Amino acid sequence: MAKLLDKIDSPKDLQQLSIAELKELTQEIREYIIECVSKTGGHLASNLGLVEATVAMHYVFDFKADKLLFDVGHQCYTHKILTGRKDLMKKLRTEGGITGFPNPDESPYDQFSVGHAGTAISTALGMAMGSQLQKKDDKIVAIVGDASIVNGLSFEALNNIGLVKRQMLIVLNDNSMAIDVTQGAMAKYFSKIRLSHTYEDLRKTTNAILEHVPLIGKKVEGAIERFKKTLRMAFSASQLFESLNIAYFGPVDGHDVGALVELFTTIKELDRPVILHIYTKKGKGFDPADLDPKKYHSTGPFEINGEAVNGLVGKETFTDVFSDALLEAGKKDEKVVAITAAMPDGTGVVKFREKFPNRCFDIGIAESVAVDIAAGMAKQGLKPAVCIYSTFLQRSYDQIFQEVCLQNLPVIFCIDRAGFVGSDGPTHHGTLDISFLRSLPNMTLLSPANESEVYAAMDFAIAHNGPSAIRYPKDAIWKTAESPEILRSPFELGKSVSIADNNSDITILAYGSVLKQAFDAAEILKQQNIKIDIINARFAKPLDEKIFAAVKAGKHIITVEDNSLIGGFGSGLLEECNRQKISTGKIICLGGPDRFVDVASRGVQLEETGIGKNSIADCVKKILNRS
């Protein structure tokens, strides 16, 4: 099989094919994606949904000169296959391979290295404005899903689209399902349109566009009005976009590659911003993904028959334990509510939602308002847990500052994917949250190191009368039974716990899950008859006074954190020691570097940045060799 795909090394090769061959090719690409992702893991369902549209776009546009921008970017696999990265797909999301997101370092066909939602229309808008100003005639195409278009950033871009007086195409990829069930008014609106259209209607709409648009030519304004009136096509869909004064076409079938080629060829010539609304099916062509696209949204390696899709199979993760801890908290206190931004599975709030459907809110990919909803609820006496990945919480920085910290409201930020995230790479690392949260007055920062501490941290946060943020990584969790007894003690504001006290000259001071790396480093050292002390900081803000005492005592202190060293946990210790006039000469800070860290396994990333067990052990040995 796969004869056609064998010959495709660039979009030029693609453009030699007939429409009939394109259809065959889409099938080959689909099989190839399934094959690759089954080995490496990755985003499957969304990529299977977008094969035809991507092939059609590359057939019609020349994306070496033209610009193709993906929103979020996890749906770019067909694009990567068509633009010279076919073989590298076998090393998808692995060290030395290619990333799972667009990446200009890999190919001139990629514009932005992205992974967050809402950026495609916004940056495409900027590119179109840039071309307009410089009188370039490159075509700009942004592809955005129905889940991302509800993001405030997308809306701000749509609201400003009138600044573009030239070609700009937005492909609205409506796959009838966001990461979870899409929330909100726009989702309902799209769904209403969807239900009112049969397959036959989609075909009719396509024909209507193809017939009428060439006649419209450059005189779009009046013609679109007439067009709509004559055809009454998709009137309900156009209403929203029309009120924002954006020309809207669709919905059309996103799996009919021949029709898409015709549509793109036609619409490409319109010299104003246009939305083309396509319907696609997540997981199309792979039965397990088709039946359960949520499961295959982002997956680890799996068997082609659909078995074993979990990357951390058999290992309980921080997310799993948090999920139970949140449920427990909800049982103990009916004021506890949970908020997620389209990630009920990823953040583990599903269990809470099953038990307390009325106290759990998924507000879609809209992290900013998620925090404000929590602020409003806290103001009304509830205890909201806002469950957002570290990297996406960056979207809520100003809301955390003003609506939460300035008011000193008891909102609990449950920050999953804090620290290095492994295969998702630089767009997804959560290595800035300590830095951006630490400078906010009233904020308390804490982090659990093992299973029992997840519960203890939640208990603390719920009892605490002010904003707090609990961070934990995408990683297997250190089980209670396998970790020191002392970790079962409750959290007290700004109190650390000592987990190894050998009266050593060297103390490792770890914050959060990297305590396990510190512990493992101590084990390595023990075998070499080196004994060290270990303190579990528990809090990054406020810091334990006891820690300063240890510094004052002249011990070597090695801080370990899964966050940027700039403004991070260690930085806080240096600041406070400086304020208290305590010498910091024997403090060594280990943590994330001042650069973006490439795709690799999380274990590799930890060692590479000096916070894996071996690196920590090496650091201790270096101190001993020096002194």
Add this chain to the structure above:
Amino acid sequence: MAKLLDKIDSPKDLQQLSIAELKELTQEIREYIIECVSKTGGHLASNLGLVEATVAMHYVFDFKADKLLFDVGHQCYTHKILTGRKDLMKKLRTEGGITGFPNPDESPYDQFSVGHAGTAISTALGMAMGSQLQKKDDKIVAIVGDASIVNGLSFEALNNIGLVKRQMLIVLNDNSMAIDVTQGAMAKYFSKIRLSHTYEDLRKTTNAILEHVPLIGKKVEGAIERFKKTLRMAFSASQLFESLNIAYFGPVDGHDVGALVELFTTIKELDRPVILHIYTKKGKGFDPADLDPKKYHSTGPFEINGEAVNGLVGKETFTDVFSDALLEAGKKDEKVVAITAAMPDGTGVVKFREKFPNRCFDIGIAESVAVDIAAGMAKQGLKPAVCIYSTFLQRSYDQIFQEVCLQNLPVIFCIDRAGFVGSDGPTHHGTLDISFLRSLPNMTLLSPANESEVYAAMDFAIAHNGPSAIRYPKDAIWKTAESPEILRSPFELGKSVSIADNNSDITILAYGSVLKQAFDAAEILKQQNIKIDIINARFAKPLDEKIFAAVKAGKHIITVEDNSLIGGFGSGLLEECNRQKISTGKIICLGGPDRFVDVASRGVQLEETGIGKNSIADCVKKILNRS
């Protein structure tokens, strides 16, 4: 005069008045606001526009139990007057007085301490959801301007409004002008509606609502449909909100206090989220403000005849000089473009816009997309200057991270209002930007200390091939002629300059405009025969190697910055010294504290936080006394 207002100390007193008296009262309030603001300075035009609506709301609702939320919040003066702060209005925005924004510390009638746009609907949504869950029957009212409703945060809230199945009122205060001319599709849409309505139409709409809504009662769903069909009222306006499934009423006259009382009384009973669209006139009742509302948006003290409205009269500010520097940059390089988020005056881009209208873009109160547009433009080879206040740039944190720094694009952030801002208070201080930007890889941070350095910083940033951020305060500028000659030298990446070298044991290392405070401190000390050294850091990232040499040499180093000490400039020095194993025992960091700093003059705030000239001089003397 002012007999009625004399008797009003709380909304209870207000509720004793007749409608005829309410009308008289609105006139008295208007005069009182003008009188107060003429002495203290403040937001004038928007407050004059909202007198009737605020009086009517307090007449109908009981905001001790019910909740009133202002968006941005600068339009809350009538509310403050009616809720026991009438006399304190004379100390508006001054030390020991009241703030110019809602403030729960001042009154139980205030919900959130705010100052940023887009938060009212979002937090009201959370409050309504909180009441719903707890079966409270408090009424929730959010008042939002036409300029704020376009913010992505507002949109995210509107998109999620379906989560509320109870009363929630959004008053859309359409005053036909944002801070500057409102931009974007929604603004055009509102303006189209506005133009299609005569005063007579507004009256008819009001009557139609009053007649029909009571009949609708609790069966809102179907009834609103029938209502619309029968009346065809405001069909065009309702289209947008209807597609988001939000019940919409209006537009109505926002200055007819009697009609508003009737409308609020009626609409208050609807048990679902509702938008009431009111038309108001900025600056109504004060001719100079009515004629030039932009000028009176935020004003210093003025004469009632409208003379002398500039708070820093006669003094050239950093903003003024930046305005010229941006213009110069634009002349030298046609690739330079400017972007503002509704603040062409405040950020000083007006001069650039006058000269290069095609290269200047005001994208409304939408800081997130402002940065993405810049990223897209930079990708297309332009050199965008994004001109946003420090506090509002917090809204763009994630865009700066991903769309700018991860791509290493040459976007120039021109950060006005960096540091303490004086009378606007805690919501507006720009004391976090060094902290949140410093941890972003690829970012270069610089700050000019005087007039010539503003030009030099711009020159540097435009030549620099990567992201850069230039910060400067809301303050009078240190003129070139009055400052040391060396400050005229060009900026070189990571190079500081020494402005006083007395071979002293004490060096003040200042970053940005506080160099002037350091210089003045040195003058004070000189009179006491104390000589110190002064270094102008120029860059917060990267730091000059020369600085480490000074630390290494064992000198006392006092860092001075107009930013939080947490994660700030001094923190960076401590981190880097620690990395290089340089003792930091003789470094003293002066800067913003870990708390919110109250309203006062900027000068007072600088001294209070230890970075005014006297505080710096005192710090030096303390070192000398100790050693």
